[in-house]
Amino acid sequence: MSLSEKQLALIRQSFDTLRKDPVSHSTEFYEALFRRAPQLRNLFRDDLSNQGMRFMTTLGAIVDNMHDPEALSGRYAELGKGHRALGVKAEDFEPMGEALLETLEKALGDAFTPEMRAAWAEAYDEMAREIIERGDIEHA
Numbered sequence: 799m800s801l802s803e804k805q806l807a808l809i810r811q812s813f814d815t816l817r818k819d820p821v822s823h824s825t826e827f828y829e830a831l832f833r834r835a836p837q838l839r840n841l842f843r844d845d846l847s848n849q850g851m852r853f854m855t856t857l858g859a860i861v862d863n864m865h866d867p868e869a870l871s872g873r874y875a876e877l878g879k880g881h882r883a884l885g886v887k888a889e890d891f892e893p894m895g896e897a898l899l900e901t902l903e904k905a906l907g908d909a910f911t912p913e914m915r916a917a918w919a920e921a922y923d924e925m926a927r928e929i930i931e932r933g934d935i936e937h938a
Contacts, residue, residue, distance in 0.1 A: 800924070805917035806864055812914055813861045815905050816854065823905055824850025830897035838893070841884050860925060871932070874925070878933015887938040891926040898922055 801809070816823045828846050832839045842849055856877065863869045902918060903910045929935070 801864065801917065801921055805920065808914045808917045809861055809864065809921055812902060812906055812910065812918070813858065815909075816902070817858060820851060820854040821847065823901055824854050826904055827853065827897050827901040830900040831893055834893035834896055835890060838886075838890060841886065864921065870928070874928040875932040878929045878931070878935055880933075881929065882933045882935045886935060888930045888935050889938050891930060895919070895922040895926060 825846065828842075828850060856873070859873065860870060863873075899915060899918060899922075903915070906914075
């Protein structure tokens with residue numbers, strides 16, 4: 799990733815807050831996602847608790863390894879193939895990113911500074927691009 803050390807530190811620091819309560823933060827993420835893209839709801843089981851924990855665990859592993867893009871390449875490919883198999887399209891990643899930013903803003907409040915928001919937005923864009931590319935995810 800082309801993020802600066804300062805951006806990486808801001809991302810790690812803010813994600814530590816989400817790690818403290820992964821269940822409620824993952825629930826907030828999916829609620830925000832489905833408000834933006836209700837058509838994606840049918841891709842998930844009714845009970846999102848397991849999916850939410852997988853989401854938080856995966857995001858945590860990515861955050862922990864952002865400094866080492868080679869360590870993430872296999873994970874991105876796996877995520878891409880899994881999302882493609884579910885029928886996720888490249889355009890679906892935009893509301894996911896918006897939902898993530900909303901979740902962070904809600905969790906962090908005033909601590910979610912414009913600089914932190916910009917770091918997360920850039921990181922998410924890079925993550926999404928890698929997942930889409932490595933998973934050969936189609937555009938709608």
